[in-house]
Amino acid sequence: xxxxxxxxxxxxxxxxxxxxxxxxxxxxxxxxxxxxxxxxxxxxxxxxxxxxxxxxxxxxxxxxxxxxxxxxxxxxxxxxxxxxxxxxxxxxxxxxxxxxxxxxxxxxxxxxxxxxxxxxxxxxxxxxxxxxxxxxxxxxxxxxxxxxxxxxxxxxxxxxxxxxxxxxxxxxxxxxxxxxxxxxxxxxxxxxxxxxxxxxxxxxxxxxxxxxxxxxxxxxxxxxxxxxxxxxxxxxxxxxxxxxxxxxxxxxxxxxxxxxxxxxxxxxxxxxxxxxxxxxxxxxxxxxxxxxxxxxxxxxxxxxxxxxxxxxxxxxxxxxxxxxxxxxxxxxxxxxxxxxxxxxxxxxxxxxxxxxxxxxxxxxxxxxxxxxxxxxxxxxxxxxxxxxxxxxxxxxxxxxxxxxxxxxxxxxxxxxxxxxxxxxxxxxxxxxxxxxxxxxxxxxxxxxxxxxxxxxxxxxxxxxxxxxxxxxxxxxxxxxxxxxxxxxxxxxxxxxxxxx
Amino acid sequence: xxxxxxxxxxxxxxxxxxxxxxxxxxxxxxxxxxxxxxxxxxxxxxxxxxxxxxxxxxxxxxxxxxxxxxxxxxxxxxxxxxxxxxxxxxxxxxxxxxxxxxxxxxxxxxxxxxxxxxxxxxxxxxxxxxxxxxxxxxxxxxxxxxxxxxxxxxxxxxxxxxxxxxxxxxxxxxxxxxxxxxxxxxxxxxxxxxxxxxxxxxxxxxxxxxxxxxxxxxxxxxxxxxxxxxxxxxxxxxxxxxxxxxxxxxxxxxxxxxxxxxxxxxxxxxxxxxxxxxxxxxxxxxxxxxxxxxxxxxxxxxxxxxxxxxxxxxxxxxxxxxxxxxxxxxxxxxxxx
Numbered sequence: 001x002x003x004x005x006x007x008x009x010x011x012x013x014x015x016x017x018x019x020x021x022x023x024x025x026x027x028x029x030x031x032x033x034x035x036x037x038x039x040x041x042x043x044x045x046x047x048x049x050x051x052x053x054x055x056x057x058x059x060x061x062x063x064x065x066x067x068x069x070x071x072x073x074x075x076x077x078x079x080x081x082x083x084x085x086x087x088x089x090x091x092x093x094x095x096x097x098x099x100x101x102x103x104x105x106x107x108x109x110x111x112x113x114x115x116x117x118x119x120x121x122x123x124x125x126x127x128x129x130x131x132x133x134x135x136x137x138x139x140x141x142x143x144x145x146x147x148x149x150x151x152x153x154x155x156x157x158x159x160x161x162x163x164x165x166x167x168x169x170x171x172x173x174x175x176x177x178x179x180x181x182x183x184x185x186x187x188x189x190x191x192x193x194x195x196x197x198x199x200x201x202x203x204x205x206x207x208x209x210x211x212x213x214x215x216x217x218x219x220x221x222x223x224x225x226x227x228x229x230x231x232x233x234x235x236x237x238x239x240x241x242x243x244x245x246x247x248x249x250x251x252x253x254x255x256x257x258x259x260x261x262x263x264x265x266x267x268x269x270x271x272x273x274x275x276x277x278x279x280x281x282x283x284x285x286x287x288x289x290x291x292x293x294x295x296x297x298x299x300x301x302x303x304x305x306x307x308x309x310x311x312x313x314x315x316x317x318x319x320x321x322x323x324x325x326x327x328x329x330x331x332x333x334x335x336x337x338x339x340x341x342x343x344x345x346x347x348x349x350x351x352x353x354x355x356x357x358x359x360x361x362x363x364x365x366x367x368x369x370x371x372x373x374x375x376x377x378x379x380x381x382x383x384x385x386x387x388x389x390x391x392x393x394x395x396x397x398x399x400x401x402x403x404x405x406x407x408x409x410x411x412x413x414x415x416x417x418x419x420x421x422x423x424x425x426x427x428x429x430x431x432x433x434x435x436x437x438x439x440x441x442x443x444x445x446x447x448x449x450x451x452x453x454x455x456x457x458x459x460x461x462x463x464x465x466x467x468x469x470x471x472x473x474x475x476x477x478x479x480x481x482x483x484x485x486x487x488x489x490x491x492x493x494x495x496x497x498x499x500x
Numbered sequence: 501x502x503x504x505x506x507x508x509x510x511x512x513x514x515x516x517x518x519x520x521x522x523x524x525x526x527x528x529x530x531x532x533x534x535x536x537x538x539x540x541x542x543x544x545x546x547x548x549x550x551x552x553x554x555x556x557x558x559x560x561x562x563x564x565x566x567x568x569x570x571x572x573x574x575x576x577x578x579x580x581x582x583x584x585x586x587x588x589x590x591x592x593x594x595x596x597x598x599x600x601x602x603x604x605x606x607x608x609x610x611x612x613x614x615x616x617x618x619x620x621x622x623x624x625x626x627x628x629x630x631x632x633x634x635x636x637x638x639x640x641x642x643x644x645x646x647x648x649x650x651x652x653x654x655x656x657x658x659x660x661x662x663x664x665x666x667x668x669x670x671x672x673x674x675x676x677x678x679x680x681x682x683x684x685x686x687x688x689x690x691x692x693x694x695x696x697x698x699x700x701x702x703x704x705x706x707x708x709x710x711x712x713x714x715x716x717x718x719x720x721x722x723x724x725x726x727x728x729x730x731x732x733x734x735x736x737x738x739x740x741x742x743x744x745x746x747x748x749x750x751x752x753x754x755x756x757x758x759x760x761x762x763x764x765x766x767x768x769x770x771x772x773x774x775x776x777x778x779x780x781x782x783x784x785x786x787x788x789x790x791x792x793x794x795x796x797x798x799x800x801x802x803x804x805x806x807x808x809x810x811x812x813x814x815x816x817x818x819x820x821x822x823x824x825x826x827x828x829x830x831x832x833x834x835x836x837x
Binding site: 324331335345349354355356360368 | 657698702706
C-alpha cells in the first residue's frame with residue numbers, strides 16, 4: 001500500500017497541492033483525475049521522488065519513506081510511464097528496457113549482450129510486444145514505445161506504476177491493446193495509478209477514481225455504479241459550470257477570415273472566420289492543430305497555400321512583424337516562459353516591446369515618458385502586482401506574468417487577439433481575473449478574440465462559438481452559444497461527440 | 501501576492517545592488533593598494549598610459565558585449581582586429597594609400613567579417629560558438645598569409661597623433677572610448693533598434709513572437725562587433741605606431757573579462773556602459789599593478805582568468821541567493837493566504 005498523508009507542495013504564488021491524502025493499493029487500477037492545473041502532475045512528481053513535499057508524509061506498507069529523486073522512487077519499486085515518451089532513440093529496445101541496471105549484465109569486463117536480450121525478451125512478452133530486442137528503438141511507433149516503458153518499469157520490479165495519460169497519443173486499436181496490458185498488470189498484483197482525461201476510459205478500466213481540484217483532494221469513488229456526470233461534477237465543481245457571462249454584441253462582419261489554409265503534411269484546406277466582437281473558441285487536445293493553425297495565420301510558420309483576409313481585405317502576412325504592425329493581430333502564446341516573456345528583463349520592457357516603434361519622435365528617439373505612461377496605465381488596468389516597473393518579470397507570480405504577457409498586446413492596441421491557453425499555470429484567482437478581462441475586452445472594447453484551450457469549462461464559459469479540432473482538422477462547430485444559455489453538460493457532450 | 505515588501509530594499513542596498521558600483525569600488529580599492537605599495541603607480545605618466553590601454557580594452561569589450569547582448573559570442577574578435585591591422589598596414593605601406601583611406605579599408609574589414617559571422621549564424625541556424633571559432637582560424641590564416649608575419653612599420657605621423665596625444669591631460673583614446681560608450685548607452689535606451697537588440701538577447705523566442713526581426717538584430721550585433729574590433733585594431737596601430745600582425749591574439753580573454761565585469765550578462769539582454777568603462781580600468785590596473793609589484797609576469801594570464809572566473813561566479817551566486825530569497829518569501833505569503 002502506498003499512502004500519501006496530508007501532502008502540500010507550494011510554488012511561488014501557487015499552492016499546487018493543499019493537504020492531499022490518497023492511498024493506492026496493489027492489484028488496483030486507480031484513476032487520478034482533474035483539470036489542467038489541478039495538481040495531478042505535481043502529485044505524480046511527488047510520488048516518483050522528482051519533487052519533495054513541503055508538508056506531509058509518504059508511507060509504503062506502513063513505513064514512512066523519503067524519496068530525494070527518481071532513483072529513490074525506483075528503489076522503492078515505484079515507476080512511471082510518462083506522457084512525453086522517454087526512451088533513448090539510438091539505443092536498442094533491450095538496452096532501453098534494462099537501462100537502469102546495465103552494469104548488472106557483464107561477462108568479465110564487457111557487456112553481455114545475449115543476457116540483456118534474453119531478459120528484455122521476457123519483459124517484452126509480458127507487454128505483448130513481438131519485436132526483436134536488438135532493434136533500434138527509434139523505428140517503433142509511439143504506442144510501442146509506451147509499452148517499452150511499461151516493460152522497463154516491470155523489469156525494475158515495480159509494484160507501483162504510474163501511467164500519465166498513456167492513451168493520449170494512441171489510436172483506438174492501440175489504446176485497447178494498452179488497456180489489456182494494464183489489466184494484466186493488475187493480475188500481477190501491481191498497483192496502477194492511471195492519469196487520464198478520458199472519463200469513459202477511466203470508467204471502463206479503473207476500479208477507483210480520485211479527483212483533485214485546484215490542488216485539493218476532492219474525493220475518491222469506486223468506479224462501480226457511477227457515471228460520467230459524477231466525475232465531471234467532482235472535477236469542475238458546481239460553481240464554475242453555473243457561470244454564465246451573458247451575451248456579446250457580435251456584429252455580422254468578418255474581421256478575420258482564413259480560407260483554405262494548407263501546410264503540406266499538416267493541414268489540408270482549413271477555413272474559418274472570426275466576427276467583430278466575438279470570442280471564438282478553439283477546442284482540441286495538444287497536437288490537434290489548434291496552435292499550429294494559429295501560428296500559420298500570424299506568420300510565425302509558413303503556409304503553403306491559403307488566403308487570409310483582415311477586415312475584408314486580403315492580408316499578406318509574411319512575418320510576425322507584419323501581423324502586428326500592419327494588421328493589428330496579437331498572439332498570446334501558451335508557452336509564456338519560452339515564447340512570451342523576457343524573464344530577466346523589466347516588466348516595462350516586456351509590456352512596451354510592441355509599441356517602441358510607435359512612440360518615437362522625429363529624430364527616431366523613443367519617448368521614455370510615453371513608454372512609462374503606457375506601461376503604468378497597463379499595470380493599473382490589469383492590476384498587475386509588481387513592486388516597480390523595473391522589476392524582472394521572472395520575479396512575478398504566474399498569474400501576474402500571464403497578465404504581462406497579455407498586457408503587451410493590449411498596449412499595442414490590437415483589435416484581434418489570439419490567446420493560447422489563457423490560464424495555463426495560474427492559480428484560481430488569477431484565472432477568474434483573466435476570464436473577466438477577456439470577456440470585458442470583447443464586451444466593452446469590441447475586440448475580436450480567439451481563445452485556444454484544452455480546458456473545457458474555460459472554453460465553454462468564454463466562447464460564443466466553438467470550433468473543435470482533431471487530427472489537424474476542424475471536426476465541427478458549435479454555434480448558438482451567444483443567443484441562449486446552454487448548460488455546461490450539453491455543450492461538453494456536443495464537444496465529446498465531435499471529438500469521437 | 502505582496503512581493504513588493506521583500507523587494508523594496510533600503511537605499512544603501514539599492515546603490516550597492518547596481519552592477520557598476522562593485523566595479524568602481526574594486527577600481528578604487530586596487531588603486532589605493534597599488535598607490536601604497538608602488539611609488540610609480542600614481543604618476544601622471546602612468547595614469548596617462550593606463551588610460552590609453554584601458555580605452556582600447558573598452559573598444560575590445562564593446563565588440564564582445566554587442567554579441568553577448570544578443571545571447572551570442574565572438575571568438576574571432578581578436579582575429580578581426582588582427583585582420584584590420586594587417587589590412588590598414590598593407591594599405592599604407594604597400595599601396596601607399598593615405599591614412600584616411602586605410603582607416604576606411606580597415607573598418608570595411610570589420611564590417612565584412614562581422615557580416616560573415618552574423619550571416620552564417622542566422623542563415624544556417626548555427627551556434628555562434630562554432631561559427632566564430634571556425635572563422636577565427638580562417639582570419640588567422642588570412643592574417644599570416646598576407647603579412648607573412650612581418651609588421652608594417654611605415655605608419656604616417658598623423659596616424660599616431662590620436663593614439664599618443666591627449667586633451668586636458670586625458671588621452672584622446674579615452675575621450676573616444678567614453679564617447680563610444682555614451683553613444684551606445686543612448687542607442688540601447690532611446691532607439692527602437694537598440695531596444696530590439698536587447699530584447700533579442702533577453703529571450704529570442706519571445707522577441708520573435710513580439711514582432712522583432714531577430715535575425716536582423718543578430719546580424720547587426722555581429723557587424724557592430726566587427727566594427728568595434730576593427731576600431732580597436734586601428735587605435736592599436738595609432739597607439740604603438742606599428743601594424744603588428746600579432747595584434748588581437750590576447751583579446752579574447754580581455755574582451756570577455758571587461759564586458760562581463762562591466763555588468764554585461766552572459767545570458768544576454770543587458771548592457772552597462774558605466775560598468776564597462778570602469779571594468780576596462782580594472783583589467784589594465786591589474787596588469788599594470790602586477791608589473792609595479794614585481795609579480796611574475798609569466799603568470800599574468802592566470803590572474804586575468806581568475807578575475808574573469810570570479811566576476812562570473814559572483815554574478816551567479818548573487819542570482820542564486822536572490823532566487824532563493826524570493827521563493828521563500830512567496831512561500832510564506834502563499835501559506836498565509
